[in-house]
Amino acid sequence: MTDPQVAIMMLGLFIFIIMFGFPVAFTLMAMGIGFGYYAYFDGGRMWAGYNRALNSDADTWTLWESWISGFFNNRVFDLFVNQTYSVMANDVLTAIPLFLFMGYIVERANIVSRLFETLNLATRRMPGSMAVAAMITCTLFATATGIVGAVVTLMGLLAFPAMMKAGYDKRFASGVICAGGTLGILIPPSILLIVYAASSGTSIVRLYAGALLPGLLLAGMYLVYIIVRAYFQPQLAPRPPERDESVSSLHVAWMMLTSFFPLAVLILSVLGAILFGLATPSEAAAIGALGGLALAAAYRALTWERLQESVYLTVRTTAMVCWLFVGSWVFASVFSYLGGEHVVRELVQSLSLTPLQFLILAQIIIFLLGWPLEWSEIVIIFVPIFLPLLPLFEIDPLFFGILIALNLQTSFLSPPMAMSAYYLKGIQPKNVELTQIFAGSMPYLALVLVSMIVVYNVPGIVYYLPQLMYGR
Known part of the structure; x- marks a missing residue:
């Protein structure tokens, strides 16, 4: 042999x-x-x-x-x-535990419950107001954490029962939670993009700039779908009771000032420091972690037990990612030394694929891998197999990475192994069936595919901010 x-x-x-x-x-x-x-x-x-x-x-x-x-x-x-x-000793990877800690401390400080309550009141006159509030909360919280399981679990405990109590359709409500919870692996500061940057050698700053507009595009498509469907099918998302309609605008403004803006400022400060070159990702993540602690203390939610839990979960998740990197790089080095990379390269060349065909093939493979594997395993283990092939088809690693981040949204939403559905089912075992969650997720799965087509045909969505801020 x-x-x-x-x-x-x-x-x-x-x-x-x-x-x-x-x-x-x-x-x-x-x-x-x-x-x-x-x-x-x-x-x-x-x-x-x-x-x-x-x-x-x-x-x-x-x-x-x-x-x-x-x-x-x-x-x-x-x-x-x-x-x-x-x-x-990798400088890029040092940002992971700090971003994770920021997310976990925000999660355990009851900040998200205040945020959802505030947005629910602020959007009360819109069709599907509670679903809109849940999606915006998911987007902000996912941006702060980048951890799909944490977002879906917390929002499944917080927003899903509230929507059930308000008479929302189970499929409609579960789709909002599952789709919104996955946005954290795309919208910066995303842990997935940090891992991809370390695997591919791509600038994390450019990746963050490139992912921002596609992430906001996808979140915007979700919101438009929710509002339009709730408008034409109001039985899926009943309007709030009269008492919520009568809340004064001054009260809502005060709630926004004390719950929405602090978290939004924290996220925008961290992201802005990275994008404008004021701090490295690791330095910005450290600022974010400190800001999360200050925010939790300001809300009087910083207890020793919550701090212990946050540190423990941060260490556990960081250790998992780092040991995956160690194993993957040893495996990849041996695989390449034995000539495996050369075999894959020759096989792909023999297929005489166009760049579009290669992209479709790569995305289909990543989509299928998303059923049995976590995103971290896909990005660390299998994506490096595709990276040496990108120069053959003149594909930019930055553009390829954004498509992967979009594609992996589908891994959490598509049956039979949609992890977001299982997270929600795990915390709501009696209130919703898996088939209902799958049915509710299907429209969002279609929107992800539409967003990938839009990004491919209008690559300026990815390149506009990196070229504007850093040139070519």
């Missing part, structure tokens, strides 16, 4: 193993080291020390020691140590 064949077997075996539910990060590391030992094996080096000890009439223990030393004298172990250090 040739080395390229071993590389393809390595990739196939990895996909087969993770289908059984084995931890992805540790599977990557184990397979990278295992196949790497074969790839970098040097029998002469291994036996040289043993033969020297044997010729010098050494005792049995010395012979065993020299053989074991020779066995571990393999470059794959150096590769593993170096890749681990590279990940932990």
